[in-house]
Amino acid sequence: MGQEITFAEISPATFTAWIDRFMAVYTAAMNPPDRQLAGREQIMERHAANPAFRALVALDEGQSVVGFIYGFHGETGQWWHDMVAGALATADGAVAWLADSFEIAELHVLPPWQGRGIGRSLLLSVASGRGERTAVLSTHDRESAARRLYRSSGFTDLLTGFRFSGGDPAYAVMGAVLPLRDPRPSAS
Numbered sequence: 001m002g003q004e005i006t007f008a009e010i011s012p013a014t015f016t017a018w019i020d021r022f023m024a025v026y027t028a029a030m031n032p033p034d035r036q037l038a039g040r041e042q043i044m045e046r047h048a049a050n051p052a053f054r055a056l057v058a059l060d061e062g063q064s065v066v067g068f069i070y071g072f073h074g075e076t077g078q079w080w081h082d083m084v085a086g087a088l089a090t091a092d093g094a095v096a097w098l099a100d101s102f103e104i105a106e107l108h109v110l111p112p113w114q115g116r117g118i119g120r121s122l123l124l125s126v127a128s129g130r131g132e133r134t135a136v137l138s139t140h141d142r143e144s145a146a147r148r149l150y151r152s153s154g155f156t157d158l159l160t161g162f163r164f165s166g167g168d169p170a171y172a173v174m175g176a177v178l179p180l181r182d183p184r185p186s187a188s
């Protein structure tokens with residue numbers, strides 16, 4: 001695995017054409033139940049049509065996708081946005097987090113490639129130069145590599161123990177004021 005990794009931004013059209021590749025990375029990284037896979041694929045397709053959609057991939061030397069991230073401008077009428085806005089409405093002042101937000105929908109790295117800085121590079125790159133005031137996302141509400149990555153990049157918990165629907169696990173909704181923090185020693 002001494003391979004060079006390259007990072008590339010891809011268009012919404014390429015993203016849509018590559019969804020099977022992203023599903024393979026998602027499945028290996030998250031190990032979701034089979035019944036969720038078709039739904040997740042449709043959600044990704046729908047997301048690619050959202051405003052200011054931005055996707056980045058990490059590629060190995062054979063041009064295989066080893067990681068990806070994407071997000072878009074959050075707006076009323078989007079499912080995640082409306083669910084979180086409803087829940088935040090009861091938390092003091094928290095609704096301002098969504099007023100001008102970049103919603104990061106997915107970030108996954110293939111297990112053999114995890115822990116090498118790829119996730120952090122994808123996160124910092126996708127948020128770099130965005131015009132929104134904040135970045136927001138949700139992640140399983142437990143201590144995890146993802147949670148540590150987000151915290152060290154400037155994200156704080158906006159909601160914890162949040163369930164999008166009855167059968168779902170508990171999620172944490174996190175937000176950061178842009179630009180994100182880069183804690184790497186070489187960062188200026």
Ligand SMILES: CC(C)(COP(=O)(O)OP(=O)(O)OC[C@H]1O[C@@H](n2cnc3c(N)ncnc32)[C@H](O)[C@@H]1OP(=O)(O)O)[C@@H](O)C(=O)NCCC(=O)NCCS
Pocket residue numbers: 029030107108109110113114115116117118119120121138139140144145146148149152
């Ligand atoms: C979360 C994920 C995308 C991070 O990507 P990655 O390439 O492994 O992460 P990086 O190597 O860039 O590490 C970034 C930070 O994550 C945290 N991290 C990474 N691996 C970790 C581990 N094994 N244990 C604890 N924290 C870890 C650390 O805070 C690390 O920063 P540090 O190296 O300065 O300590 C990746 O681990 C993954 O795909 N996990 C499974 C899927 C998932 O949870 N996706 C996010 C859904 S919201």
